[in-house]
Amino acid sequence: MRKWAKEHGLLLANIALFVVFFGGMVISGASAYTEEQAAHGQPGVSVLEYLATGDFVEATFENWESEFLQMAMYVVLTVFLFQKGSSESKPMGKSSPQDEDPRDAKIKDATPWPVKRGGLVLKLYExxxxxxxxxxxxxxxxxxxxxGTAAYNEEQQSHGQPTVTMLGYLGTSRFWFESFQNWQSEFLAVAVLVGASVYLREKGSPESKPVAEPHYETGA
Known part of the structure; x- marks a missing residue:
């Protein structure tokens, strides 16, 4: 068990941090929502009831949306683009293991089954x-x-205003403000990491070049 935990420590630590912070978000979110309800003369909700509100769904997934967009774009952009000197970039001017054609690989027992299968399965796996x-x-x-539609309509009803469909909500400035305010911060964070890794180091981290490595060396 100890060996397994060590082998999966990075994943386990991140899952544990997610659970802690997600729990904190739910509890504090339910409290904030209940305070807003009370301010409008509406009954409060329990933590479990809060999970079914549009407020919770909107707050959760507008953040997840930006995280997955950032990671998807980063994975795709690093296929084609380079940053000289950054540990976050593939090496420049020489081949990278990630660019090797799996069809030319020597098949072993531990080779992923899509590589052994080939064809469309391998194309998707790539x-x-x-x-x-x-x-x-x-x-x-x-x-x-x-x-967001549910939360928006709840606010509209409390003010005696007409509600909207989900398609209608997609046309509101509120929806896009929520999205853009998250998206911009994600790509700013990536840009800082890519640029900072040219000149700064973190000993022992695979996200950093070796401490004594010259600034111009590209790749981990």
Whole structure:
């Protein structure tokens, strides 16, 4: 068990942090929502009831949407684009293992089965990471719109204003403000990491070049 935990420590740590922060978001979100309800003379909700509100769905998936968009775009952009000196870029002017054609690889027992199978299965597997991230983005985008529509209509009804369909909500400035305010921050963070990794180091991290590596060396 200890060996397995060590081998999967990075994943386990991130899952644990997600659970902690997600729990904090749910509890604090339910409290904030109840305060807003009270301010409008409406009954509050329990934590479980809060999970069914448009407010919760919107808040959750507008953030997930931006994360999956960032990661999907980063995976795709690093296929074609380079940044001289950055550990986040493939090496420039020489071949990279990631560019090798799997059809030319020597088949071993541990070779992933799509590579052994070949054909369409392999073609999809070659891009499976970006496909997964893009699908998660589309799903989160849709749920953000659905939750946002519910939250928006609840506000409209409380002010005696007409409600909208989900398609109508997609045409509001509020929806796009929510999206753009998250998207811009994600790509700013990526740009800072890509640029900073040219000149700054973190000993022991695979996201950094070796501490003594020259600034102009590209790749990890």
């Amino acid at each position: 891009h499976s990471l970006s496909i997964l991230l893009l699908l998660l983005f589309v799903a989160s985008f849709t749920l953000h719109a659905a939750g």
